[in-house]
Amino acid sequence: MDILDIIKSRRNIKKFKSQAVDLDLIYSWLEAAKMAPNHRLTEPWEVYFIGPDTRAKLNHKTNFGNAPVLIAVLSKHGATAVEREENALATACFVQNFNLAAWSEGVGTFWSSIGITAKNREILGVPEDYDLIGVLAIGFPEIVPDPKPRTSIKNKIKNLP
Numbered sequence: 330m331d332i333l334d335i336i337k338s339r340r341n342i343k344k345f346k347s348q349a350v351d352l353d354l355i356y357s358w359l360e361a362a363k364m365a366p367n368h369r370l371t372e373p374w375e376v377y378f379i380g381p382d383t384r385a386k387l388n389h390k391t392n393f394g395n396a397p398v399l400i401a402v403l404s405k406h407g408a409t410a411v412e413r414e415e416n417a418l419a420t421a422c423f424v425q426n427f428n429l430a431a432w433s434e435g436v437g438t439f440w441s442s443i444g445i446t447a448k449n450r451e452i453l454g455v456p457e458d459y460d461l462i463g464v465l466a467i468g469f470p471e472i473v474p475d476p477k478p479r480t481s482i483k484n485k486i487k488n489l490p
């Protein structure tokens with residue numbers, strides 16, 4: 330697949346096969362993801378691999394579609410509110426890089442906000458000076474949903490004088 334096909338065909342996957350995903354492959358996608366743009370090279374991202382006990386405590390309604398691997402992606406605050414926001418944006422780029430790298434090899438991801446509540450931050454051990462950008466379930470998709478409709482980008486473009 331070329332990059333446009335990868336971007337356009339990626340879906341948020343809700344149901345996974347039990348088939349394991351090679352950990353070295355996941356590391357290779359994380360290595361690629363770290364090339365995300367990040368202002369002042371703060372490299373704000375950190376990745377927690379979520380083990381079975383922690384996963385059970387999160388008590389997700391579908392157990393993350395039975396994905397074999399679960400990670401949390403954190404973003405360290407900066408010295409100012411602006412830096413914190415920029416770091417969170419950079420980490421979102423990191424996440425999407427990861428999602429696309431995985432998808433290019435047939436592995437899907439489910440981006441969940443489950444980690445943002447105070448209770449789940451505590452379960453995940455997120456330090457106070459970090460934002461939790463997402464919990465990502467990772468695995469081979471059992472079902473790849475049809476694309477969800479998107480508004481034409483022409484409706485989102487403004488030409489300034």
Ligand SMILES: Cc1cc2nc3c(=O)[nH]c(=O)nc-3n(C[C@H](O)[C@H](O)[C@H](O)COP(=O)(O)O)c2cc1C
Pocket residue numbers: 339340341342440441442443462463474476477
């Ligand atoms: C910051 C962020 C948080 C998200 N949190 C959730 C979530 O908690 N649950 C969920 O089902 N999807 C979540 N998603 C995925 C979106 O729902 C999904 O991308 C959207 O429905 C479009 O589907 P698609 O990615 O397959 O095109 C999240 C996406 C982002 C960017």
